[in-house]
Structure formats: structure tokens, C-alpha cells
Amino acid sequence: MLPIQLLSQTIKIIRSGGTPSQIAGGFVLGMLIGLLPSFFNPVVLLVVLAIFLIDVNIGSAVLAYALSSFLAYLLDPFFHSLGFFLLVDVRFLQGFWTALYNMPFLPLTGFNNTVFLGSLVSGLVLFVPVYLAIKKFIVLYREKYEPRVQNWKCMKLLKGSKLYQWYDRLKFLGD
DSSP states (O other): OOHHHHHHHHHHHHHSSSOHHHHHHHHHHHHHHHHSSOSSSHHHHHHHHHHHHTTOOHHHHHHHHHHHHHHHHHHHHHHHHHHHIIIIIOGGGHHHHHHHHTSSSGGGGTTTSHHHHHHHHHHHHHHHHHHHHHHHHHHHIIIIIHHHHHTOHHHHHHHHSHHHHHHHHHHHHHO
16 A cells, blocks of 8 residues: 555545544454454454444554554564463463363464464553544544644645546546
């Protein structure tokens, strides 16, 4: 995704008719998928199913997936360290991990992979704070900043330019 397209999609999501809760819900679910190292995993499939079953903004989920996938790549060493700490260094959890591994379905999730466990725990810890922050940001932007941004001279000039009108026609044809 080009930076201009990413910015355009972000603004489109923020200005969409979706409620702040729907946008934030889609964002955190997409973030959770993006943080996990493997897309082909039962946990990811459950989250994708939740995205389609729960009334959340799918565009914000896709945007968050793209952003958090990039971020996850940079944070993999941290995820490995956290997962290693939880799997190996925390002795009182070893019986718990053994019990989970002996269950019929849970080993398929790959929770015994240090990077997967570290990224899953990080995503779950960040879930509520990111949800609340995105929701507050959407409300704040819509109430205070959107009218200001629309009244900027550069926005008015941009919207009045032939290049923008040409881009808007092409964008309309692509939808």
C-alpha cells in the first residue's frame, strides 16, 4: 500500500458512518491478527471469524493488520524474549503448558512457539488500551478536528484542483 493510499484509507475509515466502537473494534481485532507470526493458525481463523460475525469495521481491521504486521516484524525479538520467559523461565507455569499441550486441539495453535506466545500475550495485553485509545481518537477527531481540517486553505485548494477531481473520478470508477 502506498503511503498516500494508506493515508486516504485511514481518513476514509475515520470519516465513515461507522461508530467509534465499530472502528476501534475492527482495529484491535486486525491488530491482534497482524501481531501473530503466522496467518494460517486456528487463533487467527477465530479472530477473522469474529471480525465477520461481530459488527466491526472491516476496513479498520485491514488497516490495523497492515500496520501491526510491519510492527510485529520489528518486535519479534521482544516477542521471542517474552514467550521464552513465559514458557521456560516461569517455573510455576510449566505444568499449565504441559496440560495445554496434552489437550486435543490446543497444540495446533502453536502456543509452544516463543514468538507466537509472546505476540499473543502482547496483543491481548494491548487489546483494551488500544481499543479505548482508538475510540477516543475517533470521537475527538470527529468533534474537534474534522471541521478544522476541512477548512484548511490547502484542503480547499486541493479539493478544487483538477488533479483532485481527476483522482476522485478514478477512485469512483475503482469502487
